[in-house]
Amino acid sequence: MTIELFLNGEHKKLTAQADLALSQVLQLECRGVNPGCGKGYCGCCTVLLNGKLTYSCQIPFFSVKNQSIMTVEGIQTSNIFSDILKGMKRAKLDICDYCAPARTLSFYSLLKRADRPNNQEIQEVLSSIHCSCTHIPLLNQAIFYSLEEKYTRLHG
Amino acid sequence: MNERYLKDKLLGKIRYPQNNTSKKILYIKLICSPIERGSIEELSWTEPFPKDYFLIKAKDIPGKNTIDFGDGSFPLLADEEVYYPYQPIALLVGPAPQVLKELEETVKLKINKKEILPEFNISEQEQCSYQREIRTSSSDGLENKSEIIWVEDYFEMEGQQHSSFPPAHSRCQNEGMVFNIHCITQWPWIIKKNVQQLLKLPKKMVKIRCYPCENHQESKIFHPVQTASFCALASFISKKNCLFQINPEDNYFYAPPKGKVGIYLKAACNHRGELLHLKLDFSLEGGAYPLWSKERVDRMCFFTSGVYHCRNLEIHGKMQRTTSMPTGLFPDGDLSSLLTSIELFSNIMAEECKMTPLEWKTVNLIKRGNGWFTGALLARNPSLDELIKAVVEPSDYQRKYSAYQYQNHLIKKDSSKKPQKSKGIALSLGCIANNFLTQQRDQSPATISMTLDQQGLSIELPAPPGHGQLYKIWSSMASEALSIDENNIRFDIYKSEENNPEGPSCFSRNVTIIHHQIKQCINQIAKKRFREPLPLFETRRFRRSRNWDDDNFKGHPYQHLSWGAAVVELELNHEDNSINIQQIYIVLESGKILLPSVASSVVNQAIGQSLQWIFKSTENYNPMGENTLPFNLQFLETSKEPKALDGLVQNILPAAIMQAIAQASCKNQHFLPVTPGNWERKK
Structure with missing residues (x-):
């Protein structure tokens, strides 16, 4: 089955079996999608589907026709990504290699939609990925530093 | 970075x-x-x-x-x-x-x-892949004494399944x-x-x-x-x-199942509540091809009486072959099932001796100088008293326990007064040990080699460590001792052409054994430096202690034991059997904590794993963030050496939750997972 979609802003035609999970198809296209548990528990396969954080292992490939999908590769040139990078570096965050792309994407979605996210919004983003490699207060700190970097960039 | x-x-x-x-x-x-x-x-x-x-x-x-x-x-x-x-x-x-x-x-x-083979059953004798029988004394002399209180019970635990990725x-x-x-x-x-x-x-x-x-x-x-x-x-x-x-x-490759465990316990106590004799009969489900049977059975035999002192033991443990997938080896072996049962059983014994669980535990706690039944002495004080104090005082355990017991007493008297919701609070204790018990040459050894040359320091590890942060700890340790830039320190994993048999990097071996070996190698290189020409080479090989006789079960196999205590308070809604955990207090004595943030995240994950095991779901629990969790965690650093941490929470938390449920529901718990079906299940 061939499906047309927008992957990281580019119009693409992907061919795969219709019943495959989106994560299984995307892992061949993008290195930022790591299929983890395959059951929607770990969150390592998180992508932005039409701007919303989604576990791609829970989405069948056929259902993303003409939809917009963003993986971590799609945000690498954005200013918000460099804010996240600086924020993580300041917080001395050392997350594991496997959850790092999904974690970055989740931070991106938060920073993109809110300048001053409330605690609930932050907790929501943090709880979307169940990897225990990093202590939660450290991740919280990384988010605050990233928000600070974003604020400095925008308002000087 | x-x-x-x-x-x-x-x-x-x-x-x-x-x-x-x-x-x-x-x-x-x-x-x-x-x-x-x-x-x-x-x-x-x-x-x-x-x-x-x-x-x-x-x-x-x-x-x-x-x-x-x-x-x-x-x-x-x-x-x-x-x-x-x-x-x-x-x-x-x-x-x-x-x-x-x-x-x-x-x-x-x-x-x-x-x-197909018979289903898992503690009385099944034919399909045993391994069994161990230990008898340090007989109960014959105690049988006829009228002042002796006898208690017996059976517990069955369904195995946990670890969610593992990648x-x-x-x-x-x-x-x-x-x-x-x-x-x-x-x-x-x-x-x-x-x-x-x-x-x-x-x-x-x-x-x-x-x-x-x-x-x-x-x-x-x-x-x-x-x-x-x-x-x-x-x-x-x-x-x-x-x-x-x-x-x-x-599915099988994602998360290996942990088999069922059946445990029969029979104990004798005197009127002061002192544990005089303990009989343990247990069976582990090993699946179609039982792996590490000896290790798993022996490990459980070693910790028969948990954190309580009892030298008169009768133990019979076995591994049963069934028609299911081979079960895995987990960081705690199968100790979590045994220690949970012992803690539940200690509550029943306290009740029979007309004591509170805290009183019974205090009387029977293992102390420095107490001997294991294997003939070894406990050389270091396990600081269990301190642990109890650290959880009992902030949780107000004693007052709440008495209040809830009184409530139960009133309900028993007049069942029409049964409230819609009732509360329970419980204390549990546990321990864990690192490394393998077996002396097999390819399971317990670990070799570290270190080379200092003009390019910097190269450290060869036998396996990747369980946590990436450990590289950071080790490189900063080496950098400080040898004044080398951290960028010039590199780690190689299992690189040598001629490798020795090496054990896996589990059972907390990274922080207890590898960390110690790396420290020793760095010290040696620091001594040789500027005295001998480069390159400098140093190696350390760990082997199982000679103080342990594997076949006769004599001596002490573990260098360090970690201890923990937990208090859980919860509310049970009798209408829909829903459980609301209100407070969790955990205090762990696992030696020096190398990196507190990593230790906390390991505990966080272990709490999620424990709750998943108890309730078979994580619906009522958000494993993310201490802020959203009703839990208080404390580490007691009484030792300068790092000790095992993995699996410790699984050994104490389920017992505390089950005991609290037992108090809130006025029904002793015997089966895991805790589901309404299992509550009503007959032994």
Whole structure:
């Protein structure tokens, strides 16, 4: 089955079996999608589907026709990504290699939609990925530093 | 951290075995048994396979069709008989995964059903793969004494299932018949050994490349051996590179099941509540091919009385073979089931002795100088009194316990006064030990080598550590001691051509053994430096202590023991049986904490795992963030050496929750998981 979609802003035609999970198809296209548990528990396969954080292992490939999908590769040139990078570096965050792309994407979605996210919004983003490699207060700190970097960039 | 490295990491540029695919790579699909037990009559295909597609059966294996762990083995591919559902029978190999799926439909597999083995049962004697009987004294003298209080009970625990990721994908690169196996493992040596035996190859022709592996891997130390062997076999026959990628439907490879445990306990106490005699009869479910039977049974035997002092013991432990998948080896062995049962049983004993659980525990706690039944003395004070104080005072345990007991007393008197909601509070204690109990040469050793040359310091580890942060700790330790820039310190994992037999990197060996060895090597190099010419080489090899006699069960096998205490307060709604955990207090004495943030995240994950085990779901629990959790965590650092932490929470938390449920529901709990069905289940 061939499906047309927008992957990281580019119009693409992907061919795969219709019943495959989106994560299984995307892992061949993008290195930022790591299929983890395959059951929607770990969150390592998180992508932005039409701007919303989604576990791609829970989405069948056929259902993303003409939809917009963003993986971590799609945000690498954005200013918000460099804010996240600086924020993580300041917080001395050392997350594991496997959850790092999904974690970055989740931070991106938060920073993109809110300048001053409330605690609930932050907790929501943090709880979307169940990897225990990093202590939660450290991740919280990384988010605050990233928000600070974003604020400095925008308002000087 | 280097910014470029961090950027690569965030963008997912760190490679895993499955990331390095090419057009020429061959994929593998497993043909598995659809039934539980039977003999394979026929394995054929209706249509001829397209070019480049082929099937590998057990008969095609050039060497030994066995995955051998020293302490238990199983066939890589079933040859004549299958013993559990989903047992691999053949490998379908080809360049396109989609075509493999279609070809799987054309494979005709005929298996004649056979009688399955008896279901797990503590009284089953015939299907034992290993058993141990220890008797330090007899209860004959106590039987007829009227002042002795006898208590007996039975507990059954259903195994937990660890959610483990990343999945153990493997890739094999065939470079002129030198097999480079890329896998996520914490036990490279066992992969090398098994692939050599499987393909009849010399040591030099098998090379293992390990990928970063976080602590999720603790729960599945034998899965990478299977997946790596599939790849190596397909690569050997096809003479091409092969990839074995686990699909979501290959549930077994994601999370190995932990089998059931049945525990019968019988104890004698005097009127002061002192434990005089303890009889333990337990059975573990090992699946169709019980692995590490000796290790698992012996470990449970060693901790028979938990954290309580009792030298008069009668122990009978065994591992039962059943028609299910082989069960895994977890960081705590099977101690969590045993210690949970002991804690539940201690509550019942306290009730019979007309004491509060805290009073009973205080009377029987193991103390410095107390002897184990194996003849060894406890050299260091376990600081259990301090632990109890640290959880009892902030939780106001004693007042609340009395209040809830009084409430229960009133309800028992007049059941019409039963409120819609009731509360319960409980205290539990537990311990854990690091490293293997066995003295087998390929399981307990660990070697560290360190070379200082003009390029910097190179540290070779026997396996990837359980947590990536440990590299940081070790490199900063070396940097400080030797005044070397951290960028000039590199870690190599299992690089040497001639490797010694090395054990896996689990059971907290990274912080208890490897950390100590690295420290020693650094000190030695610091002494030699500026006195001897470069390069300087230092090596340390760990072997099981000689104070332990494995066969006769004499001495003390563990260098360090970690201790923990927990208090849980919860509310039970009698209308819908829902449980609301209100407070969790955990205090752990696990020696020096090398990195508090990592230790906290390990505990956080363990709480999630424990709740998943107890309730079979995590609906009422958000494992993310201390802020949203009703738990208070404290580490007591009474020792300068780091000690085991993995599995400690699983040993104390379930018992506390179950005891609190027992108090709130006025029903003693005997079965795990705690479900309404199990509440009403008869023993």
